[in-house]
Amino acid sequence: MVYLNVVLVLFLIxxxxxxxxxKDLLGAVIIFAAYSLVMAVLWLLMKAPDIALxxxxxxxxxxxxxxxxxxxxxxxxxx
Amino acid sequence: xxxxxxxxxxxxxxxxLVSSILKMPALGSIDNPSYNEVTHYYLENTLDDTKAVNVIxxxxxxxxxxxxxxxTTVLFTSIAAVISVLxxxxxxxxKNKGEKQHG
Amino acid sequence: MDDLIVKTITRLIVPFIQLYGIxxxxxxxxxxxxxxxxxxxxxxxxxxxxxxxxxxxxxxxxPHKISAILESxxxxxxxxxxxxxxxLGGTFLANQDSGxxxxxxxxxxxxxxxxxxxxxxxxxxxxxxxxxFHTIIEED
Numbered sequence: 001m002v003y004l005n006v007v008l009v010l011f012l013i014x015x016x017x018x019x020x021x022x023k024d025l026l027g028a029v030i031i032f033a034a035y036s037l038v039m040a041v042l043w044l045l046m047k048a049p050d051i052a053l054x055x056x057x058x059x060x061x062x063x064x065x066x067x068x069x070x071x072x073x074x075x076x077x078x079x
Numbered sequence: 080x081x082x083x084x085x086x087x088x089x090x091x092x093x094x095x096l097v098s099s100i101l102k103m104p105a106l107g108s109i110d111n112p113s114y115n116e117v118t119h120y121y122l123e124n125t126l127d128d129t130k131a132v133n134v135i136x137x138x139x140x141x142x143x144x145x146x147x148x149x150x151t152t153v154l155f156t157s158i159a160a161v162i163s164v165l166x167x168x169x170x171x172x173x174k175n176k177g178e179k180q181h182g
Numbered sequence: 183m184d185d186l187i188v189k190t191i192t193r194l195i196v197p198f199i200q201l202y203g204i205x206x207x208x209x210x211x212x213x214x215x216x217x218x219x220x221x222x223x224x225x226x227x228x229x230x231x232x233x234x235x236x237x238x239x240x241x242x243x244x245p246h247k248i249s250a251i252l253e254s255x256x257x258x259x260x261x262x263x264x265x266x267x268x269x270l271g272g273t274f275l276a277n278q279d280s281g282x283x284x285x286x287x288x289x290x291x292x293x294x295x296x297x298x299x300x301x302x303x304x305x306x307x308x309x310x311x312x313x314x315f316h317t318i319i320e321e322d
Contacts, residue, residue, distance in 0.1 A: 046106065049214035050135050053206070057222035062311055065229055069318045129277055130284045131211040131293040139216065140299040144275040147299070148264070151257050151306055158253065158310050165317050 001045075008042055023078045029067045036060040185234075192234040199227035203308075210300035211293040217303025224304065225311025237319060246316070249309045256306030263295050263302070 015035040022028040036059030043052040104110045121134060121142070131137040139147055206213075207220035232240035264275040272279035277294040285292030 050216060050219070053215055053219040054222065057219050057226060061226045062222060062229065062315075065226075065233075066314065066318065069315065073318070126287055129211075129293055129296065130287045131296050132288055133211050133213065133216075135214075136211045136216050136296060136300070137293075140210075140296045140303075141277050141294075144264070144299065147303065148260060148275070151260060151303060154306060154310050155253065155257055158313055161314060162317055165320070 005042075005045060008038055008045075011038055012042070024076065025071050025078055026068070026076055029064050029071065032067070033060045033064040036063070188234045192230055196227050196231055199230070200224060203227065203304075207300055207304035208290060208297065211296045212288065212290070217300045218307055220300075221304040221307025222311060224308040228308075228312045229315050232315065232319075237316065241316060244312055244316075246313070249313045249316075252305055252309040253313065256302045256309070259305075260299060260302040263298055266295075 012035060015031055015038065019028050019031050019035065022031065036055060039059065040052045040056040043049075043055055104112075108114075121138060125131065125134045125137045129137045129141045131141070203220045203223035205220075206215035206223060207217060210216035210220070228240065228244055231243070267274055267276040267280040270280040272281075275295075277296070278284060282294030283291070284294050287293075290297070
């Protein structure tokens with residue numbers, strides 16, 4: 001169980017750095033959705049199912065859809 | 080030279096943060112500072128006070144219901160701001176179209 | 183988007199998503215969940231409908247007027263429940279002191295005002311998500 005925790009936290013850190021490094025904003029949004037999903041699993045492992053439900057619904061679902069809607073109204077690539 | 084100083088500062092910050100993590104109590108341990116008499120009160124009296132099995136729901140919508148009212152107000156204010164910014168530009172364009180057709 | 187597979191799958195799956203959201207809202211005082219997560223699931227089901235069927239049909243299902251009314255109704259219902267406590271001799275948002283039906287622990291009809299407040303929060307969050315998405319993707 002501890003090893004699973006460590007792997008998930010390492011994935012979280014890699015995702016956070018990749019979101020900041022990516023020039024393609026659409027790709028960054030998708031990496032951010034993966035970050036939110038892993039965060040939801042981590043909340044579940046920390047015995048907070050309420051927060052896990054909210055994170056999976058809002059963080060991975062609605063937030064990325066709103067980001068994609070905003071990207072479709074502006075530019076896709078970062079300058 | 081600037082990069083070296085930055086590295087030194089970041090290394091110092093790293094040492095401070097890691098040493099503070101090592102001093103933190105483990106997840107869910109009894110020595111946790113947040114595990115005090117308030118927690119005991121909630122765990123012992125929630126069922127009699129509210130008849131709700133889910134203690135978190137009882138805290139959010141009964142003991143701290145006023146805070147949740149504030150959260151709902153934040154949502155309301157944010158949606159009001161978004162609508163007033165985005166709809167005004169739509170209205171302006173429609174108005175300009177109408178005036179052009181008239182003229 | 184004009185794709186038969188996406189439209190059919192959406193038509194099949196949206197009622198189940200909405201049922202799950204309503205289940206989470208109504209069981210907020212028994213199982214994990216509550217107003218915020220259930221409302222987000224309800225709102226994302228309508229967002230899925232908008233994505234596959236287009237804004238025109240979705241705003242026929244959930245017009246701007248109705249979502250604006252629901253939004254104000256959610257927060258007004260919350261304040262009204264709080265004022266019932268004052269009217270019946272308790273404090274603002276008091277539960278047991280103001281004489282709500284408490285019932286037996288573990289049933290859906292129990293816990294006084296907690297399900298009523300959860301329904302109010304769920305309506306509020308769902309209509310907020312839908313209005314935000316519809317306003318952003320609206321063509322000018």
